Amino acid sequence: MNISCFGLSHQTASVEVRERFAVAESALPEALQRLRAIEGVEEGLIVSTCNRTEFYVAGGVAQLPPARFFQEFYNGLRSDDEPHFFGLWAEGCVNHLFRVVSGMESMVVGETEIFGQVKRAYEVAVREKATGRRLNKLFQKSFHVGKQVRSSTAVGRGSISVGSVAVDLAEQIFGKLEGCKIIVLGAGDTSEKMARSFKTRGARQIFVSNRSFDRAQVLAQETGGRAIRFEEWEKEFADLDILVTSTSAPHAIVTLEKIVPVLRHRGDRPLFMIDVAVPRDIDPDVHRLDGVYVYDLDALQAMAERSMEARKQEVAGGDRLIAKHVTEFQHWLEKSANLMTAPGACLACEAD
């Protein structure tokens, strides 16, 4: 199997090293030409993202030391660069690509962005006529495998950031967020991120309240919400669904005394409170009230970490799936190589 991969990634190199070897998307056509100019390279493709720069090649460069490959491509290396490179051949290379496309090699396991990045890299290589039948087959297969791994395992499921965990919880409490009334207390960075997360998932009634009314107005404008004065936010409590607090108050501003009388008029509507302030803005005892759910930063962070752990545990299942596809691809490649060397290979070539 004369398919190889030479590269460096977040697992082998720091960001300072990675940025030196990155290939910008605009520079890809020229880089692909340079890649194909290396002796023995018949087909080539470059995947360059912020976390990895990888060269996939088909041809007679298999078993080439990675440092020599990089030396030839970049035309010069630093003395301490060598340990950052890796080289993979045959099944190892195929397995690696399938894992990359499935998000299993990503810094955030299961993230989906890499799928699109590899797809774009493949499109550029095809446009530049840098790929042939082997790499075409390999990359098309990798997209199929990537989709299958994501749909058959939980490798990409569960939120892994505090903001998306909070929005997921809100959706599990209320269903669609379109009709939910949300108040964001505080207008700092955290509040802004939360407000944006809610807006992205369809929330339309976002109210922002802050001690500085001007700042509240700015955030309200950015999130398509409405600003309310800090002294007035409690009046909105009766028909409130979600409260996000992120103020710098030194003590709890939402207490049992304030909440209990309001709850009597709310019926069976749940109330979801997200307290991302330190020190906390909401009295923890409020969580004990019926139909009220208070999640602070620790609780959200713990959920995000559990999701990440769960994703990592799914990697084994993904590997089993990938192993099957690697074998399939290997068979195809061997069969294809036999056809190429058999008498009448040109006919076989055309038929394929």
Add this chain to the structure above:
Amino acid sequence: MHLDFIGSFIFVADRSWIWLAAYCFVLASAYSGYTLFAGKFMAPRLTFGLVVAGFVCQTIFLGIRGHEVGRCPITNFFELLTFLSWSMTLIYLLIGSSYRLSLLGVFTTPFAGVLSIWALLQPESGSVPVKHPINPWLEAHTSFSIVACGAFALAGLAGLMYLIQERQLKTRRPSSVFFRLPPIRTLVVANSRLLWLGFGLFTIGLATGFMIGQDIDWRKVAWSLVVWALYGGILLARIRRSMATRWVATLSIIVFGLLLSMFWGIRFISEVPPVR
């Protein structure tokens, strides 16, 4: 003589439809339960398709049996349980699609399956019952009462799902099951509407029971009134907002359990008085 034999054969063979329905429900509950708790991808159409298939089998049975007995087929305990399972499935199919509670099927199918198997365990004489003239009040009484039980069963299941969701939210350690069950607000609404639906139907069933035109068994009436009052009390507390949602959900389960466990109470509905 020959026709009697064929009639008896069909009468017994129609139970095969309930076997088929039971297979569908057991299969659906095994599949949906496995996918839910193992965190696997669930094909909702497969579960839904199996529920529909089970429902169609039950409907065919009730159609054949109704034709045989010449009235609403609730003449013995086997038919009562089958009708109850059918009612519950019917309401699930209506409510499930309306309120996007497809996962209610995970909880409905095992219960429908258990009811079907329980029904099949009930012996039948095998003889074709004598056709009686139809008493519309009796028909209305029995069918409304049992469809009401179906609604109460689903209210209890929605309540159970609510308690699972609520518990996970309160402990702040929601599992993967939490994210696959319906939103808690949807469950509250579904529980409430199912309770109202069941209560309305049960009230009609009770009222029509007084119109059958036979001697009233006050013991049975008292039992029915207790159930009616309990559900009425839950709904009243809900209107007055004097009961926590958690308690409404808990009582939906307890009162339905009471309804189901009171064997003689169920028999009350199944023991159809002779039509005059």
